[in-house]
Amino acid sequence: MIATKEKRSVRCAIYVRKSNEDGLEQAYNSLHAQRAMCESCIASFASEGWTALATDYSDGGISGGTLERPGLQRLLADIEAGLIDVVVVYRLDRLSRSLRDFLNMMHGFEERQVSFASVTERIDTTSSAGRLFLNMILSFAQFEREVAAERIRDKIASAKRKGKYVGGRPLLGYDVDREKMRLVVNAEEAKLVRHIFGRFCQVGSCMKVAHELNAKGHRMKAWTSKKGRAIGGGPWLKTDVHHLLTNSRHIGLVVHKGESFKGKHEAIIDRKTWDRAQSILDKNRNYRANQTRKTTTAILKGILRCGCCDAAMVPSYTTRRGKRYHYYLCHAAGKKGHDSCEVKSVAAGQIEGAVFTYLKDIFADPEMVARTFRGAMKQNSEPGAVEPTDHDEPQDLPTEQDVAAALRTIEPLWEELFLAEKERIVRLLVETVTVRPDGMSIRLRPTGLITLAAEIGAEELEPEEVTV
Numbered sequence: 001m002i003a004t005k006e007k008r009s010v011r012c013a014i015y016v017r018k019s020n021e022d023g024l025e026q027a028y029n030s031l032h033a034q035r036a037m038c039e040s041c042i043a044s045f046a047s048e049g050w051t052a053l054a055t056d057y058s059d060g061g062i063s064g065g066t067l068e069r070p071g072l073q074r075l076l077a078d079i080e081a082g083l084i085d086v087v088v089v090y091r092l093d094r095l096s097r098s099l100r101d102f103l104n105m106m107h108g109f110e111e112r113q114v115s116f117a118s119v120t121e122r123i124d125t126t127s128s129a130g131r132l133f134l135n136m137i138l139s140f141a142q143f144e145r146e147v148a149a150e151r152i153r154d155k156i157a158s159a160k161r162k163g164k165y166v167g168g169r170p171l172l173g174y175d176v177d178r179e180k181m182r183l184v185v186n187a188e189e190a191k192l193v194r195h196i197f198g199r200f201c202q203v204g205s206c207m208k209v210a211h212e213l214n215a216k217g218h219r220m221k222a223w224t225s226k227k228g229r230a231i232g233g234g235p236w237l238k239t240d241v242h243h244l245l246t247n248s249r250h251i252g253l254v255v256h257k258g259e260s261f262k263g264k265h266e267a268i269i270d271r272k273t274w275d276r277a278q279s280i281l282d283k284n285r286n287y288r289a290n291q292t293r294k295t296t297t298a299i300l301k302g303i304l305r306c307g308c309c310d311a312a313m314v315p316s317y318t319t320r321r322g323k324r325y326h327y328y329l330c331h332a333a334g335k336k337g338h339d340s341c342e343v344k345s346v347a348a349g350q351i352e353g354a355v356f357t358y359l360k361d362i363f364a365d366p367e368m369v370a371r372t373f374r375g376a377m378k379q380n381s382e383p384g385a386v387e388p389t390d391h392d393e394p395q396d397l398p399t400e401q402d403v404a405a406a407l408r409t410i411e412p413l414w415e416e417l418f419l420a421e422k423e424r425i426v427r428l429l430v431e432t433v434t435v436r437p438d439g440m441s442i443r444l445r446p447t448g449l450i451t452l453a454a455e456i457g458a459e460e461l462e463p464e465e466v467t468v
Contacts, residue, residue, distance in 0.1 A: 010049045013057055013084045014038040015075055017094045021061035021227070031058050034090040041119045042088060050086065061227075064097035076105075079114055091120045092134075099142040106134070160256035163263040170232075171249055172221040173268045183249070183265035190268045192218060193250060197273050200245060204280050206238040211337060213241075237336060245277050298326075299352050299423045300433055306330040307436035308342045315348065342437045351440070355426060355433055358442055360414050362449075363407045407449065428452055 016034035023029050035058075042052045055078065059071040067073075072095075078084050087109065089095050096102040109116055116134075117123060123134050159166045165183050170176065173193040174183040199209050213236045220240060222233030244250075251274045252267030253260045298315035306313050309332035317326045326348035333341035414422075429448035434441045 008049050009051055010045075010085045011053055011083065012042045012050050012086045012088050013053050013055065013075055013078065014042075014088050015057045015071065015095060016090065017059045017064060017069070017071070018061065019063050024060045029060075031060055034094065037090050037119050038088045041117065052088075053084070064093055064095070067096070067101055076108070079109070079112055082112070084114055086115045086117055088117045088119070090118070092118050092123070097145065099139070103135075157256055160254050161259075161261050163254050163261050163265075165263075165265065170221055170223045171247065172244060173250060174265065183263075185266050185268065189221070193244065193268050194273075196241065196244060197250075197269055197277055200241070201273065201276050201280065204284065206241040206245070207337060209241050210236040210238045211339075239335065242281070245281060248274075250274070298328075298348070299419075299426055300328065300348075300355065303427070303430055304328050304346075304351065304433050304435065306332065306341060306343045307434045307441075309333065309340075313343075313346070313435065316345075317348075343435050346435055351433070351435065354440065355430065355442065356414070356422065359425065359429060363410045363414070407452070425452065 014035055016031045016038070018024065018030045024031070039052050042050045055074070057071045057075040059069040062069045075084070075087065079087075087095075092102070096105065106116065108114075156166050165176070165181055167181075171183070173186060173190045175186045176182075177184050196209060196213070199212065200206065203209065218236065219233050220236060223231055225231055248255055248260060249263065249265070250267065250269045251271060252263050252265060254263040255261075300313075301315050302312070304313040305311065309330055311330055311332035313328040314331050314334070315326065316329045317324050319325070327345045328348060328351060329345045330341045330343050333344050410425075428451060429444055431443045431445045431448075434443075
């Protein structure tokens with residue numbers, strides 16, 4: 001009796017995709033048609049053991065330019081689990097429209113000994129010739145997409161030069177005539193736009209205008225996407241007001257790459273009002289730039305954070321009766337308004353003084369020094385700890401007694417140190433200072449005390465060496 005070789009079962013996964021949702025509600029749609037073609041292809045290889053898996057690997061209404069597709073992710077997960085031998089698609093671009101993503105997937109397929117087959121292009125990657133042909137087709141497909149994208153960009157540029165509407169986010173003051181693809185003035189919204197320009201010319205503050213709009217119940221423009229999703233309609237931020245004030249469509253212009261062209265739509269704002277608003281914006285911009293360039297003492301810059309908003313607190317100041325007052329402002333509150341944050345701002349002298357006092361107490365408290373030292377040593381000895389550098393952590397680490405003794409020399413000299421010297425010590429020792437409505441917390445750098453103690457020991461700091 002002659003032994004027959006057992007035929008191996010080849011598990012074939014069918015992946016289908018459609019970019020938009022048009023027609024997907026039908027009983028028999030594009031996804032069904034793609035699967036039927038793939039099943040016919042698999043059936044033609046039945047003699048070689050090919051069998052179609054029943055698992056659904058489909059994505060409807062999702063672009064092939066992204067890998068974030070539920071059906072594709074299920075497919076990749078099952079490949080990783082060793083449940084698939086061949087991936088079958090109706091056409092190459094059903095799997096991906098990105099050459100880079102496609103090649104990465106092909107590399108992953110090869111690593112797990114998974115083949116790939118396309119019904120339309122008749123590609124089979126089980127051979128080197130098939131892989132070469134696949135790469136050639138993908139290269140031409142990528143070239144075709146890039147050329148098509150260039151043509152689209154050229155058409156958009158040409159349309160903008162003619163002042164035409166070419167789509168984009170809806171603009172307050174206008175509705176879109178989809179049939180004629182043009183902007184049509186919305187009388188009610190246009191009235192609000194004129195009010196915003198007028199109030200800004202009076203008060204000169206985007207933040208104040210935004211607060212007034214929200215207080216009166218006005219909201220950002222709302223619209224519904226083609227997929228039926230509600231977008232916009234939120235409260236006004238100062239950035240939203242600024243964006244509206246600088247959108248030249250409101251004076252009947254269309255801008256393309258820095259050039260302005262007369263639009264086909266009607267202007268809402270007259271040129272005099274527009275120029276007045278732009279002049280105020282320019283003055284505000286120049287004022288902020290000048291204040292930024294001025295040297296201000298900000299010891300906790302980059303260290304201080306708002307505990308309510310989990311945002312950085314940035315240095316700023318105000319001038320009253322000729323005297324300058326420094327403070328730290330919550331960055332989130334600066335964008336959304338003070339009402340959005342409980343902390344809002346803190347006086348610079350107050351918070352910096354509190355940090356100085358905390359550090360001074362550390363220098364005078366041997367137990368706190370010892371506790372911090374042990375914590376730093378524990379972190380330094382943990383597996384995977386970063387190798388110390390000359391600045392961050394001296395190679396000849398001091399002992400616990402050395403640290404306590406060296407830091408005790410700082411405490412009586414603290415008040416005699418220059419502000420720049422205090423700032424350096426703060427930045428060396430403090431990682432973050434978090435401010436909350438009920439207080440603050442300070443997080444020390446694990447090796448900061450050791451580094452500072454080592455430097456003091458190396459310099460043999462004595463009281464008479466400090467310049468006063």
